[in-house]
Amino acid sequence: MKQSENPKFLGTEELLGWDEVTQGIVLESFEKEVENVAFLKQEERPYSEFSSFTASVADWRVIKPIFNRDICIDCQNCWVFCPDTSIISRDKKMIGIDFDHCKGCGVCVEVCPTNPKSLLMFEERKDIDEALSEWPEKKKKSKEA
Amino acid sequence: MAEKMELDNVVVWDGNYAAAQALRQAQVDVVSAYPITPSTPIVEGYGKFVADGYVDGEFVMVESEHAAMSGCVGAAAAGGRVATATSSQGFALMVEVLYQASGMRLPIVLTVVNRALASPLNVRGDHSDMYLGRDSGWIQLDAFNAQEAYDLTLCAFKIGENHSVRLPVMVHQDGFITSHTAQNVHPLQDDEAYAFVGEYQPLDEMLDFTRPVTYGAQTEEDWHYEHKAKQHKAILDSRDVIDNVFAEFEKLTGRKYNRVETYMMEDADVAIIALGTTVETARLVAEEMRKEEGIKAGVVAPRCFRPFPFDGIREALKNVKAVGCMDRSAPGGALGALFNEVSAAMHADGNSALMTNYIYGLGGRDLTVDAIKEIYRELDSNAKSGKRAGKIQQFVSLRGPKLEYFE
Amino acid sequence: MSTIKKIRNLKELSTANDRFEGAHLLCPGCAHSIIVRELMNCTDDNLVISSNTGCLEVCTAVYPYTSWDTSWIHIGFENAATSISGAEAMYKARKRKGTLKDPDAPVKFVAFGGDGSTYDIGFQWLSGAVERGHDFTYICLDNEVYANTGGQRSGSTPLGSSTTTAPAGRVSYGKKQMKKDLVGIMAAHGAPYVAQMSPNKWKDMLKKMQKALATEGPVFLNAISACTTEWKFDPKDTIAISDLATDSLVFPLYEIINGRELNITYRPKNVIPVKDYLGAQGRFRHLFKPENAHILEQWQKAVDDQWEYLQRREEARV
Numbered sequence: 019m020k021q022s023e024n025p026k027f028l029g030t031e032e033l034l035g036w037d038e039v040t041q042g043i044v045l046e047s048f049e050k051e052v053e054n055v056a057f058l059k060q061e062e063r064p065y066s067e068f069s070s071f072t073a074s075v076a077d078w079r080v081i082k083p084i085f086n087r088d089i090c091i092d093c094q095n096c097w098v099f100c101p102d103t104s105i106i107s108r109d110k111k112m113i114g115i116d117f118d119h120c121k122g123c124g125v126c127v128e129v130c131p132t133n134p135k136s137l138l139m140f141e142e143r144k145d146i147d148e149a150l151s152e153w154p155e156k157k158k159k160s161k162e163a
Numbered sequence: 164m165a166e167k168m169e170l171d172n173v174v175v176w177d178g179n180y181a182a183a184q185a186l187r188q189a190q191v192d193v194v195s196a197y198p199i200t201p202s203t204p205i206v207e208g209y210g211k212f213v214a215d216g217y218v219d220g221e222f223v224m225v226e227s228e229h230a231a232m233s234g235c236v237g238a239a240a241a242g243g244r245v246a247t248a249t250s251s252q253g254f255a256l257m258v259e260v261l262y263q264a265s266g267m268r269l270p271i272v273l274t275v276v277n278r279a280l281a282s283p284l285n286v287r288g289d290h291s292d293m294y295l296g297r298d299s300g301w302i303q304l305d306a307f308n309a310q311e312a313y314d315l316t317l318c319a320f321k322i323g324e325n326h327s328v329r330l331p332v333m334v335h336q337d338g339f340i341t342s343h344t345a346q347n348v349h350p351l352q353d354d355e356a357y358a359f360v361g362e363y364q365p366l367d368e369m370l371d372f373t374r375p376v377t378y379g380a381q382t383e384e385d386w387h388y389e390h391k392a393k394q395h396k397a398i399l400d401s402r403d404v405i406d407n408v409f410a411e412f413e414k415l416t417g418r419k420y421n422r423v424e425t426y427m428m429e430d431a432d433v434a435i436i437a438l439g440t441t442v443e444t445a446r447l448v449a450e451e452m453r454k455e456e457g458i459k460a461g462v463v464a465p466r467c468f469r470p471f472p473f474d475g476i477r478e479a480l481k482n483v484k485a486v487g488c489m490d491r492s493a494p495g496g497a498l499g500a501l502f503n504e505v506s507a508a509m510h511a512d513g514n515s516a517l518m519t520n521y522i523y524g525l526g527g528r529d530l531t532v533d534a535i536k537e538i539y540r541e542l543d544s545n546a547k548s549g550k551r552a553g554k555i556q557q558f559v560s561l562r563g564p565k566l567e568y569f570e
Numbered sequence: 571m572s573t574i575k576k577i578r579n580l581k582e583l584s585t586a587n588d589r590f591e592g593a594h595l596l597c598p599g600c601a602h603s604i605i606v607r608e609l610m611n612c613t614d615d616n617l618v619i620s621s622n623t624g625c626l627e628v629c630t631a632v633y634p635y636t637s638w639d640t641s642w643i644h645i646g647f648e649n650a651a652t653s654i655s656g657a658e659a660m661y662k663a664r665k666r667k668g669t670l671k672d673p674d675a676p677v678k679f680v681a682f683g684g685d686g687s688t689y690d691i692g693f694q695w696l697s698g699a700v701e702r703g704h705d706f707t708y709i710c711l712d713n714e715v716y717a718n719t720g721g722q723r724s725g726s727t728p729l730g731s732s733t734t735t736a737p738a739g740r741v742s743y744g745k746k747q748m749k750k751d752l753v754g755i756m757a758a759h760g761a762p763y764v765a766q767m768s769p770n771k772w773k774d775m776l777k778k779m780q781k782a783l784a785t786e787g788p789v790f791l792n793a794i795s796a797c798t799t800e801w802k803f804d805p806k807d808t809i810a811i812s813d814l815a816t817d818s819l820v821f822p823l824y825e826i827i828n829g830r831e832l833n834i835t836y837r838p839k840n841v842i843p844v845k846d847y848l849g850a851q852g853r854f855r856h857l858f859k860p861e862n863a864h865i866l867e868q869w870q871k872a873v874d875d876q877w878e879y880l881q882r883r884e885e886a887r888v
Contacts, residue, residue: 028593031634036389036396041329042268043380043390044367045636051373054675055639056614059587063639068377070630070637073593094584098772099809101603102592110581119592123599124806139806192663195656219667221659225652226698233649233695237620237656240643243664245656263645363669369641369657370664371671372616377636379627379644386633 019085019114019146020106025074040068059108071119075102079122081139084149085114090136096126112136133157165190165219167353176348178309178341182248182274182334183208185316188356189272192220192243192363195234197227197253200286201338202276205248220244228253232260232273239269240378242368244320246271250338251278254292258299264331265300266394267378270323271331273301274316277439278338279526280493287527288338290438291492293468294500300394302332302401303469307442309346312336314418317351320360321408328401329366335468337439339527351416359415398470405467422467423475427453431461433542434480436505437489438464441523441530445489448535458543465501476508484546485517487538489559491524498556498569517545523559534560574780575614583776586611589639595629599805601795601812602626602711604769606682609709612779615676616640618661620654622687623647625718626711648692650681651699651708658704678783679706685726686716689750693725700759700788707782707789710752713797721800725750728820729872730848730857730865733800738856743865748872756790757826763787765825765835768794770812774823774835781825794821802852811850818847819877824884832883844870 049066052058065071090112097105097112104120106113127137134154168187176184183205186194196206206224213222220243225231231247239245249257254275264271277293279285296303302322306312312334319332336342351359367376382390405422413419426446428434435445442464449460463479465472480486486509490499497503502520509516521538524530538559544552554567577583589610596603602625610617617640621627627644630637645653658679664670681699683692688710696708715733716722723733728749732738736745756764763785767775775793782789796812798805815821816836823836845866848854857865 028595028635033385034389036392039386039389039393039633041393041397042266042367042378043382043633044267045377045380045631045634046367047375047377047636047639052375053373054614054616055375055589056587056616068634068636069591069639070593070635071591073635075593078598092581094580097584098580098608099604099769101596101598101600101607101808102594103588103590103603103607104592107584110584116592121598123808124804125599125808128806129809192667192669193656193659195652195659219663221663223655223659223702225655226694226701230649230652230695230698233645233652234656234659236645237643237649237653238660239656240653241618241657241660241664243660243669245660259646260649267645368671369618369643370661370677372641372675372677373671375639375641377631377638377642380631380633380636381628382633390633 019117021076021117022074025076025118026072027074027077074118075121076118079120079142081122081124082117082120082142083115083122083124083126083137084140084144084146085112086136086150086153087112089132089134091132093131095129095131096137099125099129101125166216168217170350170352172349174348174350175345176309177343177345178306178312178336179204179276179343180208181309181313181348182316182336183212184350185313186246187212187217188351188353189244189246189317189320189360190219190357191246193223193235193238193245194220194247195223195225195231195238196247197225197231197249199228199250199253201278201342202248202250202274204342205274205276228256229260232257232264235271236260236264236267236269239271240267241370242365244324244363246273248274248276250276251280251292255280255295258295261296261299261301263379268329268394268397269331270329272316272319272323273331273333275333275335276338276342277335285526286338288340289491289525289527293335294492296333297469297500300330300398301469302330302398302405302467304332304334304467305438305464306334306336306341307440308341309344310348312341313348313350314412314416314420317356317360318408318412318420322401322405324363325404326364326366328397328404330398330401340440355415359412402470420466422472423479424464424466425479426462428461428463428479430459431483432459432546433485433539434461434463434483435487435489435535435538436463436501438468438501439491441489441491444530444532445535448532448539452536452539458539460539471504473508476505477512480509480516481514483516485519485542487519487521487542489521489523493525494522494556517551519545519551519553520556521559522556528560530560574784575612577612577776580772583611591637591639593635594637595632596625597799597805599798599808601769601797601808605709605711605793605795608769608772608775609680609779610640612776613678613783615678615783618654618657618677618679620644620650620657620681622650622683622692624684624687626682626684628718647687648695650683650687651692651696654679654681654706655699655702655704658706681706681708683708683710684717685710685712685714686724689725689752697759700756700761700790703787705786707791709791709793711795712792713795713800714749715797715800717797717800726752729869730862731853732856743856743862753790753792753826757829760829761788761790762828763825764790766792766821766823768812768816768821768823770809771816771823771836778825800853803850814842814847814850818842818844819873820844820847822877822880824880831887832880834880834884844873
């Protein structure tokens, strides 16, 4: 799980003067030279303040997904179908949710194939441990899609 | 490796071919272009250079002028020297991209062969396309003959690519009158020309993979204003760079360009301000008026139309009593652009010269020596009597009842 | 040197390091980013990407943020294909002249556009770029509507869809024209590779994306992008709706090589009725009124006809 202590919500940036905005509205993604960013994990990258990676849309959510590591089979469905790059997967294993960037759309839950699901949506303020302790049992012969 | 050409000291080139040669000598990396009369020969000439091995860069013939400028912008963002050519309808079609290019601070050189805007459809020379681009954020330089078309195109690269400028530059020349008239030109040799323009120095290039950059972001109401203000400052600051480049060019060739060109203005009582080939005709007439009629006539031209030389115009016309602002573009319900901008410069300090707007030469209608003589005589009468002889806006050499407006 | 990453399964794909960052402004559940992420994950090559004005562009580059970890350019609504043509031409010129910072670094040029910019306002630009044969891939993110500006009809909007400029009302059932067959049009350009793909079939989409990047010359890919906001379904159902789309054959998945060899790449085990697909979306709700029953019939017939056509063309190899 990833969640910043001091999230940078969109629209809260300091408003700068004409002399401080970038030339030609050009935005650089990193603050240092990078060799080939495709070979660097997100946590290894020198993101600039202009990268949306450094911002948070946590305030978009009203519901959030909670991840149950014990049930998950690391199929990577949730990772591939997440529209917000918010499923953290490393070395073919599910690590957790990036709560700075998750918008609570619920696609990950829908595509999770396990029974019971390894991801379920809960109300935003739900305590994670409480949610895990309330996890539903395996469904028997369900006609659910 | 591109082949070099050996050029004579004096050649006979028309304005189009002169521009094409300048593009060749600048060793442009990407020319993304579309043909339109009367600028087509620039693109054809360049295409022939490519076919004969004189060009190392890419030559992309796209499917419209909008695409031509779009290709230029993409190529410029990828970090290399870029140029194209167009006129009139093509210019109008790419207007949206002109604003985008300057907003993104990308150096591009556009050689515009000025032609009237339809309707009616007309392929001849007038300045309606040049005026259409006034607010696009481009630097605009005006050539009055083929030599200047060649010289200013070389200068344009150097000006626009300067890292403190980073703006696209247009070089204008009159359609047909300059573009298709063979004239004597003193060219630089290939090595000299390229050495003057210099090697392209990339900035924020998309092909530097160690530093990915995003071009063309959106700005909401909380950021847009600062960016546009910064852009305005950049084009105004470019005045110093333009002056420096002109000075350097003079050292190299002996030909001196100024953002405001003045002719016999030291003691002038009356002056004509104009753009394009009209400037040269007016100079000829001013000499005759002095000799034959004792009228102290002078000529002023904003060689650099954008950034508008507000100070230079004010300075050049400060002692003049009557000014004829000649606009070669359909005024569309207002006074001509040159009239408006020059009058503003004059009156900002309460200068009380009598300003008259002469609309002329639309769609390539010839402006004769006699017509200009009439203008000088009227200006002289205005200056001597302190009252305007005619109305503020007049159409010159127009068949039919006299058309004039505002007193 | 560019190599196509060998990806045998989803776990292998998941080892890719995402170069499309979160905290963009796309709607929760938007399929655009699923498609873009997969494109950027299917290769480790450097990418130079362009976008037309549209949801993707407007949501990923609003000053002072960018969600792109590769170089990216947006000029206007029409010209992503041309801006990438210019960048590709510059790459060729600079490579020839030896002025590239890293001349051996592999790079791919990709343009993205919505259906509005691809089928309509930017069609000429796409056509020109493909005719000129630039080495690039164009991906149309097709949500069948001008989504970014609130859902106006486009040349891709299908029959009977209710949009804000062709709404369903008392006397109208929505759009009266059929959807343009852009994949067929681009194949007729003689492009070496064109295909239709859908994010729910990630493996089929991956193969097509990798083939696109490996193909020299212009490639056109049409990606169905189910739009929770304009198609009017719950954000969590993006993949489910895409499943209905591909399994009803409303969006058949196929490819055409060199304008002649058509291969159907997905044959659903059970083909579901078109009205199940239509019924799951608010934009077609009005078609279930009794007076519009003939439109539903027309729909099923059109889908059946198109499927028949694709199979025949696949067989005939034309």
